[in-house]
Amino acid sequence: MPELSAARRLGPLAGIALPTRVELDGGIGIRLSLPPAPSIVTAEARRGAAVEMAQRIAERFGRMPQPGRSIGEATLVLHSAPETLLILGEGRAEGELVAELRALLGETASPVDNSHGRALIRLGGAKARELLSFGTAVDLAVESFPPGACASTLLGHIAVTLLLRSDDPEAGPVFDLVVARGFAESLWDWLIGRARRFGYEVTAPAG
Amino acid sequence: MLIHCPFCGARPSEEFAVLGDAGPKRPEAPGDDTGSDPEAWYDYVYLRDNPRGVHREFWQHVGGCRAWLVVERDTATHEVRSVELARKATAGREAS
Numbered sequence: 001m002p003e004l005s006a007a008r009r010l011g012p013l014a015g016i017a018l019p020t021r022v023e024l025d026g027g028i029g030i031r032l033s034l035p036p037a038p039s040i041v042t043a044e045a046r047r048g049a050a051v052e053m054a055q056r057i058a059e060r061f062g063r064m065p066q067p068g069r070s071i072g073e074a075t076l077v078l079h080s081a082p083e084t085l086l087i088l089g090e091g092r093a094e095g096e097l098v099a100e101l102r103a104l105l106g107e108t109a110s111p112v113d114n115s116h117g118r119a120l121i122r123l124g125g126a127k128a129r130e131l132l133s134f135g136t137a138v139d140l141a142v143e144s145f146p147p148g149a150c151a152s153t154l155l156g157h158i159a160v161t162l163l164l165r166s167d168d169p170e171a172g173p174v175f176d177l178v179v180a181r182g183f184a185e186s187l188w189d190w191l192i193g194r195a196r197r198f199g200y201e202v203t204a205p206a207g
Numbered sequence: 208m209l210i211h212c213p214f215c216g217a218r219p220s221e222e223f224a225v226l227g228d229a230g231p232k233r234p235e236a237p238g239d240d241t242g243s244d245p246e247a248w249y250d251y252v253y254l255r256d257n258p259r260g261v262h263r264e265f266w267q268h269v270g271g272c273r274a275w276l277v278v279e280r281d282t283a284t285h286e287v288r289s290v291e292l293a294r295k296a297t298a299g300r301e302a303s
Binding site: 082 | 272292
């Protein structure tokens, strides 16, 4: 296989999400960052093929994630809607992830590369749950929304898919927000507007 | 009003879009051997029940998983009695 370099792509927040640190009482409660050029693929099972799609996902990733849950590490598979998956990858070459999924799923599902059509915002910090609760009614308490949980919801009236990547007792939770590209700037403004009351830091994308 | 989406769990009604009456059933198409009744078509295209009380309605979880649902609710009290995926609720319709 020829050596492929990771995709380099400017997301819709290039030039908008600039490194910033706004402290409140000498601290920050929110950390925002943009993973560089994530690969974002949606796959919906074809009619009557949901069971077979789930089997193929299980063969490759160990099991099919439960509704509202995700599985995987480098490549994350989110069961985000009935018979529908959202797959996230990082550091992949352009089109590599969707090609891999097409080969895996074959006739059972139709993977669509949304890497250019969606934006991924990473939201962390001790106050991340508090911030999100301003915009969504999803119960984010750790008992009902543990690490790996995902939910499609409205956040400040903007449709997003929420994913809890990790939840560290000291550093706080880390959420990924997947949003339609055209709404990314509005969502970013909304997030910054809420983040001001906690103090926040925006870190530059790596590379 | 909270709607318990079978996939997503309890969500506020703002996340949903309502289509209305889940009752209408598409009549036989014109030209079928069974014939088609213009009155049945008029009913199907234009007439909708709008009761005060228990009603079965189509809702779509457009701000979430995007699934179409059949919600049985009381239009006077907003009590939601049952929610199911529309694909399940209408399965077998065509066969019947």
